Structures are given as structure tokens and as C-alpha cells.
Amino acid sequence: MTDMSVEKPGASVSRATRESKIALPILIVLVVFLAAAPWWAGRADMRLMVEIFYYLVLAQMWNLLAGYAGLVSIGQQAYVGIGGYMLFIGTVFLGVHPLAAVIVAGVAAAILALPSGALLFRLRGPYFAIGAWVLAETFRLIFAQVSALGGGSGMSLPTDIVRSIADGRSAREAVVYWTALGLAVGSVVAVYYLLRSRFGLALTAIRDNEEASGSLGVNAWMTKFSIYIIAAFVTGMTGALIFLQKLRISPDAAFSVNDWTAFVIFMVVIGGIGTIEGPIIGVIVFFVLREFAADWGSWYLILLGTVAIVVMLKAPKGVWGYVAERWGLSILPVARRLDLNSVLDPSRKSRH
Amino acid sequence: MSQPILEMRRVSKSFGALKVADGIDLSVNPGQSLGVIGPNGAGKSTMFNLVAGVLPPDEGHVFFDGADVTGKNMAQRCRDGIGRSYQIPHPFEGMSVFENLLVGARFGGAMPDDEAYAVSMKILTETELLPKANALAGTLSLLERKRLELARALATQPRLLLLDEIAGGLTEAECQSLIATIKGIRDTGVSIIWIEHVTHALLAVVDSLMVLNFGMKIAEGEPREVMESREVREIYMGLDADA
Ligand SMILES: Nc1ncnc2c1ncn2[C@@H]1O[C@H](COP(=O)(O)OP(=O)(O)OP(=O)(O)O)[C@@H](O)[C@H]1O
Numbered sequence: 202m203t204d205m206s207v208e209k210p211g212a213s214v215s216r217a218t219r220e221s222k223i224a225l226p227i228l229i230v231l232v233v234f235l236a237a238a239p240w241w242a243g244r245a246d247m248r249l250m251v252e253i254f255y256y257l258v259l260a261q262m263w264n265l266l267a268g269y270a271g272l273v274s275i276g277q278q279a280y281v282g283i284g285g286y287m288l289f290i291g292t293v294f295l296g297v298h299p300l301a302a303v304i305v306a307g308v309a310a311a312i313l314a315l316p317s318g319a320l321l322f323r324l325r326g327p328y329f330a331i332g333a334w335v336l337a338e339t340f341r342l343i344f345a346q347v348s349a350l351g352g353g354s355g356m357s358l359p360t361d362i363v364r365s366i367a368d369g370r371s372a373r374e375a376v377v378y379w380t381a382l383g384l385a386v387g388s389v390v391a392v393y394y395l396l397r398s399r400f401g402l403a404l405t406a407i408r409d410n411e412e413a414s415g416s417l418g419v420n421a422w423m424t425k426f427s428i429y430i431i432a433a434f435v436t437g438m439t440g441a442l443i444f445l446q447k448l449r450i451s452p453d454a455a456f457s458v459n460d461w462t463a464f465v466i467f468m469v470v471i472g473g474i475g476t477i478e479g480p481i482i483g484v485i486v487f488f489v490l491r492e493f494a495a496d497w498g499s500w501y502l503i504l505l506g507t508v509a510i511v512v513m514l515k516a517p518k519g520v521w522g523y524v525a526e527r528w529g530l531s532i533l534p535v536a537r538r539l540d541l542n543s544v545l546d547p548s549r550k551s552r553h
Numbered sequence: 554m555s556q557p558i559l560e561m562r563r564v565s566k567s568f569g570a571l572k573v574a575d576g577i578d579l580s581v582n583p584g585q586s587l588g589v590i591g592p593n594g595a596g597k598s599t600m601f602n603l604v605a606g607v608l609p610p611d612e613g614h615v616f617f618d619g620a621d622v623t624g625k626n627m628a629q630r631c632r633d634g635i636g637r638s639y640q641i642p643h644p645f646e647g648m649s650v651f652e653n654l655l656v657g658a659r660f661g662g663a664m665p666d667d668e669a670y671a672v673s674m675k676i677l678t679e680t681e682l683l684p685k686a687n688a689l690a691g692t693l694s695l696l697e698r699k700r701l702e703l704a705r706a707l708a709t710q711p712r713l714l715l716l717d718e719i720a721g722g723l724t725e726a727e728c729q730s731l732i733a734t735i736k737g738i739r740d741t742g743v744s745i746i747w748i749e750h751v752t753h754a755l756l757a758v759v760d761s762l763m764v765l766n767f768g769m770k771i772a773e774g775e776p777r778e779v780m781e782s783r784e785v786r787e788i789y790m791g792l793d794a795d796a
């Protein structure tokens with residue numbers, strides 16, 4: 202995440218902001234600190250952090266889909282479920298190491314996303330959203346039929362496979378933790394670089410006005426389809442990771458629209474859709490609320506709903522959208538700023 | 554005679570029972586600048602949508618530079634060299650003005666990054682948007698948005714530029730500066746089709762004029778002759794030609 206200044210005759214473009222330069226070392230220290238958690242955190246805290254990390258990945262992916270590509274899907278649980286089942290299929294039936302199976306799960310999800318996406322992309326707006334959900338339900342019903350995978354009641358990861366992750370329970374939990382941290386940090390960094398690239402320029406244009414992007418030469422269909430496949434790949438890996446932590450899978454848990462899509466939508470919308478920072482904030486808000494209202498039973502869901510309604514009315518661009526607009530902040534800047542000083546007054550250029 | 558840059562052959566389009574393009578035949582030569590006039594709802598913007606590939610025609614074909622582009626989508630046609638501005642501005646509101654142009658330069662113009670930077674900056678200077686380069690497009694005034702429409706289309710380095718009512722609402726001085734800008738574009742050899750209700754601006758630039766009414770081309774030719782023709786006077790009867 203470095204500042205890239207491009208010096209061209211007359212055009213000097215910078216991408217960093219003052220706050221991003223301050224934030225970068227802080228973020229690096231934070232990641233190092235989190236990576237050391239197995240030495241300072243308790244078992245329950247680490248489990249919680251793994252959960253936070255995988256929700257962060259899911260939120261980043263849903264934000265790419267809905268916030269940028271305009272693909273409001275309520276069916277991303279399809280890829281969590283496929284990824285989760287691929288962990289079991291890969292390790293139990295194909296003899297793949299559990300960590301390698303995480304990658305296999307991502308690849309499998311991406312491959313299944315090709316025909317699924319081609320089908321769903323014939324639908325628009327709400328029809329796409331519902332179509333994605335129907336597709337996820339179809340996958341759930343299919344997996345519930347497979348008796349080798351325990352049918353409707355699911356299965357547990359055999360102990361010898363669990364042991365093959367690492368020796369001893371704490372080592373195993375550390376490995377799962379680091380995998381989750383790696384996925385979370387990796388997904389944020391990947392989204393950051395993706396959005397700064399040529400591809401990201403197209404995606405941001407599509408976010409703002411799909412028709413105009415087309416009339417300026419952007420192949421919107423292909424760009425959106427690529428995002429759909431990328432999101433499936435990463436969501437599939439996340440699915441495998443989720444069930445590597447849970448060690449047990451069932452169709453209902455794997456393809457849960459509540460757990461893997463509804464909560465994720467809440468996070469993205471509350472945090473600020475269409476930004477990188479937004480989903481991160483949203484995940485934090487969600488977990489703070491959840492810890493705070495842990496004993497409230499179903500009142501907890503009412504709390505979430507109330508927060509969602511208040512934020513949508515008071516700050517429709519989410520918490521981060523509000524903060525960024527109010528104070529002009531950008532912690533993970535993807536925009537390109539033209540250096541007007543050097544253009545309007547060429548003598549100042551030498552000061553760079 | 555050189556090959557036309559654009560040809561429409563018997564192009565028709567209906568929205569339900571409403572026929573908005575009725576067997577339009579049109580040929581535009583390289584370097585030609587054609588004005589389009591016609592009453593509200595005549596199908597002028599629809600004609601642009603058919604040329605740019607926003608809408609598929611019900612019948613007929615569109616040729617660009619000798620090749621049939623009827624089956625191509627708007628992104629492909631843009632990369633081929635058709636640039637267009639929207640009558641109702643379609644800015645990328647969450648992106649800066651500079652980045653709005655970059656989209657056109659990087660994709661429509663297929664330029665690498667640094668070339669896209671330089672070209673965008675040059676166009677921003679020419680269209681007087683440079684001081685707004687880093688402003689979010691969503692914060693622009695209507696006039697600036699219209700100018701952005703033109704600037705963004707230019708960033709794709711078009712060979713045929715479609716301009717849809719970009720002079721409306723300008724002061725006389727602004728209008729004169731717009732005329733100078735468009736003349737400058739014309740003189741670089743870009744073919745232009747310009748839909749405009751501000752006829753004096755149009756007549757200052759174009760070398761031919763066509764009239765659309767109810768989706769039909771009812772007149773085409775030398776601008777002054779067309780303006781004085783019976784068909785045009787009938788349509789605009791009782792209307793000030795400059796309104
Ligand atoms: N996508 C659409 N669906 C249905 N009807 C449409 C659509 N686009 C345009 N129309 C209708 O087609 C007719 C022609 O519209 P068009 O925008 O081409 O007119 P115009 O000549 O550009 O008018 P103006 O001078 O007001 O811009 C209008 O009656 C309009 O309402």
C-alpha cells in the first residue's frame with residue numbers, strides 16, 4: 202500500500218492521502234499484533250476472532266458484488282456451503298490435506314459459479330437476487346440427498362483428519378486462526394489492489410452508472426461476471442475455513458441464508474456499501490452489538506433491525522460513508538488525484 | 554468518394570405502438586458534421602441510442618467504417634470509435650472528474666495509464682474543467698456536468714462524436730466558447746452528429762442538417778436550405794426558430 206506518483210510531462214497523479222500515510226504503519230502493527238494472538242489471547246477470544254475474520258472476508262466479497270457490480274445477491278451462502286462441503290469431500294474422500302482443501306474448495310466454488318453465473322446473469326435486479334437464493338436452496342437440497350455426506354443430518358470431520366491439521370488442540374486452533382487472519386488480511390489487500398487497478402476503474406464506473414460505463418468502452422457484463430467468479434472463489438475458501446473451525450457440517454448450517462448472507466448484508470449496509478472501509482466498520486459494529494446483546498434472546502435481532510433502520514434513515518451511505526463524506530477521509534484510498542499545483546503552476550513541480 | 558464513417562440502412566425501432574425510428578437511412582462521411590433538429594419526442598436521442606448500441610433496432614442495420622456493427626454492444630462500438638454524450642448527463646458521481654475521463658481513455662481509447670493521464674489532462678484543459686479535476690462528479694453543476702459529458706466522450710478518442718443537446722441553458726458567452734471547442738474538434742477531422750435545439754449554435758458548426766419528425770427523416774441537406782424548407786417551417790410554425 203505505497204504511494205505511487207506517476208511523473209509525466211504535465212500529468213502528475215498521486216493516490217495516497219495524508220490519513221492513509223498515517224494509517225498504513227498502524228495497520229501493519231495491528232496485523233502483527235493480531236498474528237501473535239495465539240501467545241496472548243485465550244481460546245474463546247481466538248474463536249471469536251476467527252469468526253470476525255471470516256465475516257470480514259464475506260463482507261468484502263458481498264460488497265464487491267452489490268456495492269460495485271450492482272449484483273445484489275441473497276444467495277452467496279451457496280458458495281459458503283459448497284466450500285464447506287468441499288473441505289469434507291476433499292479431505293475424507295480425496296485424501297487432500299485440510300489446508301490444501303481450503304484452496305480446492307475455492308476452486309470448486311469458482312468452477313460451479315461459471316454455469317450458475319451464466320444462468321443468473323440472465324436475470325436483473327430483484328430477479329437476480331431471488332434467483333441466487335433459489336440456486337443456493339437447490340444446492341442445499343442436493344447436498345442433503347448425498348448419503349455419503351450424511352444426508353440431511355450432515356457429518357463430522359474424522360479425528361485423524363482433524364489431527365492432520367496440527368499436533369494438539371492449541372496448535373490446531375492456532376493454524377485455523379492464522380488461516381482466518383491470512384484470508385481476512387489477504388482479502389482486504391486484494392480488494393484494495395483490485396480497486397486501484399484498471400479493472401477497479403471499470404468496476405467503480407459500473408457502480409456509479411452502468412450504462413455510461415458501457416458507452417465509454419467498459420465491457421460491463423464481463424467485468425461483473427469476473428467479479429462474480431472471484432467472489433465465489435474467495436467465499437468458497439471462506440466456507441471451507443468456517444467448517445474447518447466448526448469440524449461439523451450439515452446442509453442447513455452450510456447453506457444458511459441467515460448466517461452467511463443476511464448478517465453479511467447488515468454489516469455491509471451499516472458500515473457503508475461501495476467502499477473498502479465500510480465492510481470493516483460494519484463487521485466491528487455487528488460484533489460489538491452481538492457481544493453487547495448476547496443474552497437478549499430474540500431481542501437481539503430486534504436490536505439489529507432497529508440499528509439497520511436508524512442507520513439507513515440517518516446515514517444511508519453507512520457509518521463509513523457518513524464519516525468519509527463529513528471529514529473527507531480515505532484510509533485505503535483507491536482514487537487518483539491529479540496534482541493541480543504542478544499543472545497550474547509548473548515551477549512548483551520540482552519540489553516533489 | 555470515400556467510404557462513409559456511419560451508415561444507417563432502413564433502421565426502425567418501436568416502443569410498443571410508438572414508432573420512434575421509422576426506416577431511417579443516413580450516411581455520414583469522414584470529417585462531416587451533421588446537425589439534427591426536430592420537435593420534442595421526435596426520436597432524436599433514440600437515433601443516437603441506435604447508433605451507439607444502447608438499443609438494438611427492430612429492423613435495419615448500422616454500419617461503422619464499412620463494417621456492420623448492428624450486433625455489437627455499446628462498449629465495442631465505443632472502442633471502434635463512436636463517442637457519445639447523453640442529453641441527461643450520466644456522470645460517475647462517486648468518481649472525480651479526472652477519473653471520469655480516465656474511464657473513457659483507458660477503455661474506449663484503450664490507452665495505457667500514463668497516456669490516459671496525459672490525454673485526460675489535455676482534454677480537461679480544453680473543456681475548461683481542469684480546476685474541477687479532483688472534484689467528485691456528483692458535486693458538479695448542470696453546466697459542468699454537460700461539459701463533462703463532452704470531455705468524457707472526447708477521452709475515448711472518437712472518430713464519430715454524437716452530441717445530444719449540450720448547448721441548452723448556456724449564456725451567450727458560454728455558448729460561443731462551446732462553439733469554438735466543437736469547431737476545434739471538427740477541424741481535427743472527427744465526424745460529428747449534433748442534436749441541438751439552439752439552432753444558431755448548430756448552424757455555426759455543421760455543414761449539413763437533417764430533420765426528424767415522428768421517427769422519420771423528413772429533410773436533409775445544406776443547413777440554410779433545410780431551415781427554410783416548407784417541411785421545417787410547417788413543424789416549427791408559430792415557433793421562434795431559435796427557441
Ligand atoms: N426506453 C424507452 N422506452 C419507452 N419509450 C421511450 C424510451 N426512450 C424514449 N422513449 C419515447 O420515445 C419517444 C422519442 O424519444 P427521444 O428521446 O428519442 O426524443 P427526442 O427527439 O430526443 O426528444 P427531446 O427533444 O425531448 O430530447 C418519446 O416519446 C419517448 O418518451
Ligand SMILES: [Mg+2]
Binds near residue numbers: 597640717
Ligand atoms: Mg433527446
